[in-house]
Amino acid sequence: MHQRPQPDDQLPIPALHRWNAVFWVLLGVVPPAIAVADAPGTTRYPSLALLAVLALCYGTVGLFPGNPVLRPRTYLYVLVVGLGAMSYLLNGSAALFVVTLPHFWIYAPSAGASIALSGLAAAATVAGNIVRQGGDGEFLTGNVVFTLIGYAAGVLIGLALRHIAEDSDDRARRLSAELESAQLRLAEAHQRQGATDERERLAREIHDTLAQGFASIIVLAEAARSSLETDPGRSGQQLLAIEHTARENFAEARVLVGSAPQSGVAPGSVARTLRRTLDRFTEDTGLCVTAELPDIECDQPTRIALLRCTQESLANVRKHAAASTVDVVLAAHPYGVELEITDDGRGFVIEDSRGFGLNGMRKRLAELGGELTVTSSVGDGTRVLAMIPMNGQV
Template structure:
């Protein structure tokens, strides 16, 4: 960055010095009415260029207040001496005032003090030379006023930029905090749901197994209970298999499949696994949908949740999922022929729609659960596609990715407890 700044200053100083040298040569060659010291003017220009090349250029971007003040003093003296030799050297003010803005102490008054010193130097130099006091005063005052006006404008822009950067930093911090809060809240809700489901299913089944085991123990120790023991053991076996099925069902609901090989292939695996584990005839159809990765994760999670609702509530014989593009929207539908729903279902905990709606809402989408024509239920999830919608906020993408990670962590803990 400092190198880029130096290149710009190199070009500005070179143009200013060459312009002054050209004016000095032009006046010397064609204007003999006013006596001038061309040699002194050219020496002043050379000194100006050398001072910048050796001293000023090195100071750009480096915090050396004392050295910067010394360099500005050299600039003022060289400009004053040059103006005394030839009034055309006053053109150096075009670069001398910006150099003051670059090296002067921070703040308006520090810059103003050096502007005053440069204006006085130009006035003294012009007044001592062939220009005369009147022309010197007019030139110095006009240049000074213009430099101050430009300086105030630059300071205003600088302060505005710093304030904007501060506000932007605060907004980014607020977004990060909101992302962390949303991620933690989502993980907490997922854990609560898992705990509730385990209490309602696995815990109850295990309690029944304990009671059956106690009964089997009493029957084994009782002289008259030996004949009933085989039936009790068969019941224990059936209850254990049912508990294992419930655990596998819970694990399947909390697993988010990989989308590395594409949304279509991942969705097909989810449907095939659902059909294999439940015995429900399931199918999926899709067209050429290529959403962003964040959309893929959300749509897959919604497909899982929709099939989990069919598994737990629908008592259906068939289920069909479709994934298609409708304009700038990706639409996922899960339809079953089960018991259906009584009108539109809102955020009922048993259906898991609250978490699904929250995920989809992050991407500007909607979720609807309504009765299907001819019986059953129809779940519809609509999400703006990546091509037709604005880019996803990084904080939102971060929430989704961390939510998936948290669900995987919960799943791992669950599987470890089940084992």
């Protein structure tokens, strides 16, 4: 009786059906069958046959709810007739009626149908008992009273449990709607976060590649123009450097718009990659660069991150440091690879730095589990230390 009624072709939940079947057989079918074991044949055989029919119908509805012969509502009408007949044969079957009451709440399509059909069953049970006693019997027997009390209690309990079940279903629907809404908001937030992350990534790539290249082109163009008349050879070298830088920027632009392989950095040794960058920097600026670049094995993302940190650090030296020397040291350790870039420039107050470059380097290294350490003070130069873990170590 504690489950909401379901459509005629729908099976009750398996656990409820099993427990109700056991309860009904043990307390509803077995006791009457035992009671008529010693009864005369005119009572025993019809009673056992009727109990077998009711059990067969119940099993058919429970095991094959979609069968076209016996649907749940039809089974309830069979129950009404069967309970009346059993009451007549046994001179009262209030206990069987009470034990059978949950069937009317499990299989009836609505609360009204449950009340009406169980009321018909109560009336049939009372009528069977009265007819069996004949006109001389007492009307309000114990079976009749117990049947009426059982019916009233069944209605009250059934309505209460149905109300609880409906409230539970309503809460479940509300929770489901809230969950769906939360999932939708979460998906939208993920989408917005993804778009934000992609914008930050593009901004960092543009800053580390195109913006640095254009800045180099501007510096080289100014130097070439100033030495065009006094040192044409030097101007020619600077114009060639401008051409190389512009080609590199063009290649990086193709990567950013997706028309070239990702990274824009050809595979190879990290030492050779950094050496080419340092040579270009020396050629463009004339600064003295010392480097310790052992041939370290590392994957492509690590090599790209080291290259971008080197390019950003050298760009900062060129634009802000007014340095005369730059030292670059690449080293492998058990915990990872380190890149240290030191200059003897004017230095700066780290807390006052508002540039995009340092934050971009930190985020790029953080994506690989690494970290960036910047040490500087006014007049004492700057030290940039990038660490990237290797082999899963941090």
